[in-house]
Amino acid sequence: MLSFTTAFVAAAVAAGVVASPAASPAALSRRNTPNGQGTNNGFFYQFWDDGSSGVTTYTNGAAGEYSVNWQNVGDFTAGKGWSNAQPRTINFSGSVSASGNFYLAVYTWSTQGENYILEDYGSYNPCSAGTSKGTLHSDGSDYEVCLVNRGNNYLQNWSVRKNKRSSGTVTTANHYNYYQAQGMTHNPLSAAAYQIVSTEGFGSSGSATITVSEASGSNTGSTGGSGSSTTTTASSAPTTGTCAQIYGQCGGSGWNGPTCCASGTCKVNNAWYSQCL
Structure with missing residues (x-):
């Protein structure tokens, strides 16, 4: 100690x-x-x-x-x-x-x-x-x-x-x-x-x-540095239930919440996290 x-x-x-x-x-x-x-x-x-x-x-x-x-x-x-x-x-x-x-x-x-x-x-x-x-x-x-x-x-x-x-x-x-x-x-x-x-x-x-x-399954991969991250676009077609609001999470490994966006587009930040932007 x-x-x-x-x-x-x-x-x-x-x-x-x-x-x-x-x-x-x-x-x-x-x-x-x-x-x-x-x-x-x-x-x-x-x-x-x-x-x-x-x-x-x-x-x-x-x-x-x-x-x-x-x-x-x-x-x-x-x-x-x-x-x-x-x-x-x-x-x-x-x-x-x-x-x-x-x-x-x-x-x-x-x-x-x-x-x-x-x-x-x-x-x-x-x-x-x-x-x-x-x-x-x-x-x-x-x-x-x-x-x-x-x-x-x-x-x-x-x-x-x-x-x-x-x-x-x-x-x-x-x-x-x-x-x-x-x-x-x-x-x-x-x-x-x-x-x-x-x-x-x-x-x-x-x-x-x-x-x-x-937290178990948390993303600890590199992100945010110059040339260290990529962003791609995922489908934002409505699914059952309420869609995520702008800047809300809309996907990722283990994610059980909404996979559509009420506004914006669901963009993949990494394998664990996608966000409505």
Whole structure:
């Protein structure tokens, strides 16, 4: 079991002043070198702290489990997942308890920007200061999709789940394909350094215990890089039952849902996933 703690005490914290969880997104700095990362029990883990204030303790558990405790932090991210970003179907379970703002998300990072599929959060919705890119329905809920510019051309893609949860399944391909269809910033996968289920605290205190795994039959093939994917057109003729809506799944290995599109055309992204575009 690996555990480490970072402690930063700033004058503002000593005076009892903590960064506001509703601060403008532009106030967050670009992420850079992590405090720690590596592999643990077959999973990649990553921990980053901005070093501005507070105490954060991260602990790796068995298999895909991790826990993190934080007090009066400026900003940190921590979690487990994979060292390469792919259109995985990801299972996660656990709990988060926080006073102030936090994010629980499938998270990828690159020098070009970040992608958040946000499953649970505290007092601040990041899309409130972003550019709306519509609504995506996936995994039993609508997601508010937006683009946030952190400054210096460092951009974030966000999917903010309307029905918050701390356990469930995320079909990441639905989100990555939607971002590309909307022309949102960089390719979500080609430059990503890692893909984790991240707990993040921002101007807050709290604790979380999360377990991560990849769903059986999930697609981990290469996609999204330059010259690394192909797209072909599949039949969109109506079948029995309700057809999928635009950007919804309409086919793939093991798929038992609709195989027709109410609008658009069912396009094959790979053997596991086809989408109405």
